[in-house]
Amino acid sequence: MPVATSTVPGTSPPSVAPRTARRLQRPGWRDLRLVVGVLLVLLSVAGGTRLVSSLDDTTPVYAAARDLLPGQPVGEDDLVTVPVRMGQQLGHYVDGSAPIQPGTYLVRPVGEGELVPATALGTAREALDKTVGVPVDSVAARSLATGTVVDVWVSRRDGEAVGEAYLEPELLLAGAVVDTVPAETTGLGAGLGRTAVQVVVPADEVGTVIAAVDQEARITLVPSPRDTSGSGR
Template identity: 80%
Template sequence: MSAATSTVRAGAQAPARAARRLQRPGWRDARLLVGLLLVLLSVAGGARLVASLDDTTPVYAAARDLLPGQQVGEGDLVPVPVRVGDRLDRYVDGSAGIEPGTYLVRQVAAGELVPAAALGTARQALDKTVGVPVDTSAARALASGSVVDVWVSRRDREAVGEAYLDPELLLAGAVVDTVPADTTGLGAGLGRTTVQVVVPATDVGAVIAAVDQEARITLVPAPRSDSGGGGR
């Protein structure tokens, strides 16, 4: 083969090799795929970082010291951003308004996040629990949540021996808080036991006076109450 022929063939192959070197990489090129994957991971990581910076929700905090029995008014609570957590549902949602007639049932210090259990109705905030002595056998007909009317038969101080005046209604629509567990079982029908009754603050004094004066107290289940009997 002559030198001229070899030179011609070499010149023809050179452009082909150069064309292959300048060819754009395809989608199957491993380096291109790795590069795209790194870009996607970087974008996703940045998005998560931005989202985490705003991963908060508002809850209410006390603007000042709040006392039990106090009605919650404008300016008493302020919304503050708190990072989302597993126990966040324990606090009052700061994105919702406070219902009119909301009261404090426990003290909340200034700056403290307001627990949901710290807010309630006027009755929950102002009512008190008073122990009322009744016959143990009759207490078995009562249960926590029973609605009862409180009747009293006061002692007749002028009578000889143990005597009582006619019963009178002392309180209507009281709620039984707890009934002692010892109202059932052997000997449960003997003696007297103390039933805890929720009493409005305005009637607490009258109920305590009846107890202190050793009046005979009868708890009569109100209509539509869950329990079907009464207690004395």
């Protein structure tokens, strides 16, 4: 039921203040939701940029253009560059952005299409030299170590003598390098008999050294005067 209003004669009705509509205010930088939204957008853009850049993060590495054999020289025509993504493993392979230096040789076989390991390339001597087991006195072997430069002396058997006799020693090979010395030369029982020391021998001298070993000549490895790595001095 409507409520009646009365007015006093001679007076005007009371005025009513008009209502004002609330308007939406534009959010400012202090609005937390706006700040969080902007940060999310920035993080999303940064993540996408990083993803795209990582897709192009490749490094050229050399691969064999054909089957490569040990002992052969390596040139640009023998290799192709392949873009790869390997991370920490990249250092194990030959950098495809650097030119191959003259005088580079294969020291191990690499198949066609195979990435070229850094250990597969070396100098002509590293590629052509061979490792030969040389029996030497166990006591003398104690003074040797990997990398020791030695002169190989040989005393050949005297075929005209009765019993076990040897001729005067002669220099068989100068400047050979010891590759491996058996561990038992310093263990229990060391000094009994002879032990095989692995010596790096130039390719053109391999036959001579093997012949001396097969003829049961007495072989002595003498550390070079310019090398003291195995003598402990």
